[in-house]
Amino acid sequence: MRMFLHQIRTEQKLYWRSRESAVFTFIFPLMLFVLLGSVYKGRYPGAPYYDKPAPQILLAALLAYGCAMVAFAGLAITLVIRREGSLLKRLRATPLPPLTFVASLLASTLVVFGIETIALFLLGRVVYGTPFPDRIGSIAGIVVIGGICFAAMGVGLSGFVRSAEGSSAVVNLIVLPMAFLTGSFGPTLHYPHVLRVIGEVLPLKYLVDLTNAVYLHGESLWSQPKAIGILAAWGAAGLVGAFFRFRWEPREG
Amino acid sequence: MPAIEVSGLRKAYGNLEAVRGVDFAIEEGEVFGLLGPNGAGKTTTVEILEGYRRRDAGEVRVLGHDPERPGPDFRERIGVVLQQSQLWPNLTVRETHAVFAGYYRAPRDVDEVIELVGLTEKRDARAKTLSGGQKRRLDLGVALVGDPELVFLDEPTTGFDPAARRAAWEMIRSLRSLGKTVLLTTHYLDEAEQLADRVAVLRDGVIVRVGTPRELTSSDLEVEIRYRRSGEEVVLRTTEPTRVLNELTADALARGEELEALEVRRPTLEDVYLGLVEEETEA
Ligand SMILES: Nc1ncnc2c1ncn2[C@@H]1O[C@H](COP(=O)(O)OP(=O)(O)OP(=O)(O)O)[C@@H](O)[C@H]1O
Ligand SMILES: [Mg+2]
Numbered sequence: 001m002r003m004f005l006h007q008i009r010t011e012q013k014l015y016w017r018s019r020e021s022a023v024f025t026f027i028f029p030l031m032l033f034v035l036l037g038s039v040y041k042g043r044y045p046g047a048p049y050y051d052k053p054a055p056q057i058l059l060a061a062l063l064a065y066g067c068a069m070v071a072f073a074g075l076a077i078t079l080v081i082r083r084e085g086s087l088l089k090r091l092r093a094t095p096l097p098p099l100t101f102v103a104s105l106l107a108s109t110l111v112v113f114g115i116e117t118i119a120l121f122l123l124g125r126v127v128y129g130t131p132f133p134d135r136i137g138s139i140a141g142i143v144v145i146g147g148i149c150f151a152a153m154g155v156g157l158s159g160f161v162r163s164a165e166g167s168s169a170v171v172n173l174i175v176l177p178m179a180f181l182t183g184s185f186g187p188t189l190h191y192p193h194v195l196r197v198i199g200e201v202l203p204l205k206y207l208v209d210l211t212n213a214v215y216l217h218g219e220s221l222w223s224q225p226k227a228i229g230i231l232a233a234w235g236a237a238g239l240v241g242a243f244f245r246f247r248w249e250p251r252e253g
Numbered sequence: 254m255p256a257i258e259v260s261g262l263r264k265a266y267g268n269l270e271a272v273r274g275v276d277f278a279i280e281e282g283e284v285f286g287l288l289g290p291n292g293a294g295k296t297t298t299v300e301i302l303e304g305y306r307r308r309d310a311g312e313v314r315v316l317g318h319d320p321e322r323p324g325p326d327f328r329e330r331i332g333v334v335l336q337q338s339q340l341w342p343n344l345t346v347r348e349t350h351a352v353f354a355g356y357y358r359a360p361r362d363v364d365e366v367i368e369l370v371g372l373t374e375k376r377d378a379r380a381k382t383l384s385g386g387q388k389r390r391l392d393l394g395v396a397l398v399g400d401p402e403l404v405f406l407d408e409p410t411t412g413f414d415p416a417a418r419r420a421a422w423e424m425i426r427s428l429r430s431l432g433k434t435v436l437l438t439t440h441y442l443d444e445a446e447q448l449a450d451r452v453a454v455l456r457d458g459v460i461v462r463v464g465t466p467r468e469l470t471s472s473d474l475e476v477e478i479r480y481r482r483s484g485e486e487v488v489l490r491t492t493e494p495t496r497v498l499n500e501l502t503a504d505a506l507a508r509g510e511e512l513e514a515l516e517v518r519r520p521t522l523e524d525v526y527l528g529l530v531e532e533e534t535e536a
Pocket of ligand 2: 295296297336407
């Protein structure tokens, strides 16, 4: 337990110290909120589900995007860089148990995503006058469930990325299209049918479903068992990938 | 009981046999040097002992543990400097030491270790701003912060300036005086001679010589003669320099030529060592 807390503190320090992770994964969703929010105005005609002020719709979407950035993209890139720099290998020679290491990495990721969530709601309140969510418990549930599932996928993905130099390019190549296709930058109602079908299979779609249900419609998290189930399945797939592909030592000599 | 016992150790990577039957034992409190050229199998051997790599055959005991299935206290008791590794670029020297100290039950005092590796002036500098040699000292510091009984140092002084190397030697000697066991790899014979109680020379995965540094270097001292002949460098090694030089110069005089870039020198310890490993592999 002492080591778990020690390692969470360490991970927090590492996250906020690193300009790459802090700016890229933490600031980016907030920045997009401001940028997109200044473009999207009004409501979505002919779609009762989205009959809400645009900034509110955007906030729900970017909450999911924030999860993909912090828990998935950020974690995958961090792990590849540490693995290729032999940092993971070096840690392996210390008494820090691997499970404690993984647990504290996950906990630290959830802390960051939690702060990101709070920052999005505060920013929305200050800039666009969006309301705070009614269902705080369900929002917390989204942070935990979304964070864990995407973190598992991030760890799985890191096992497939070979080089540290290429890691942020590869990860972006996955996250950006996924965010676009699943409505993390705004609803996909007007997208061509093909794109929407592709979006349907991606995990981020179901996190957007959750944030929409909870924040836009005040529903409980548990009103969406299908979305939670699909997210959990993707998380499990990430775990399987992690199990077979995770390495402590560099892949490239 | 010896701190490390190795017998019949083998390890292949695909078709390449990197370690082909190595035996040695290191006593508690001993500083043992593993010396050998690039690709000799030093890192492979050391990383098997550290528990990173699996062996194909042989018996290995490290502090009474099999490193492939180490007991819970194994990693409390060892310190590791990898041949290559980075630490967190954005943590300072002091923070990095403190993070590692947090992984051990009974760590040493962080500031004392920083002092020991000579980074006191850099204690608040971030790791990414350190020079290559200073980064290496940071590696050394975090290997010592857990107060290990056994320290593995894979080329600990590569990239050090002469003063830093001297300082590192002092530090490794101080480890010995604390009763620590040290396994160190190096390319430098002088380093092995300065530090190690015993040295094993590894070449192509086999140990070609083990002994005290004195025993290793007391082979016949040959003299090296170099000159250039039609653009190509010629190197002769001989125990009879007077006779060989006489023949060379007489021959050159007879042909009215100059012996270009003629040089005669006593071999350094380095040369002796290189001669040793070359000669042994031809056999
Ligand atoms: N992971 C690996 N996969 C394949 N071959 C390897 C691997 N590690 C080492 N080798 C090969 O095994 C041989 C021994 O390598 P090793 O790293 O043990 O040498 P070394 O004595 O430490 O050399 P150096 O002085 O250059 O560090 C080399 O030929 C090397 O190419
Ligand atoms: Mg090596």
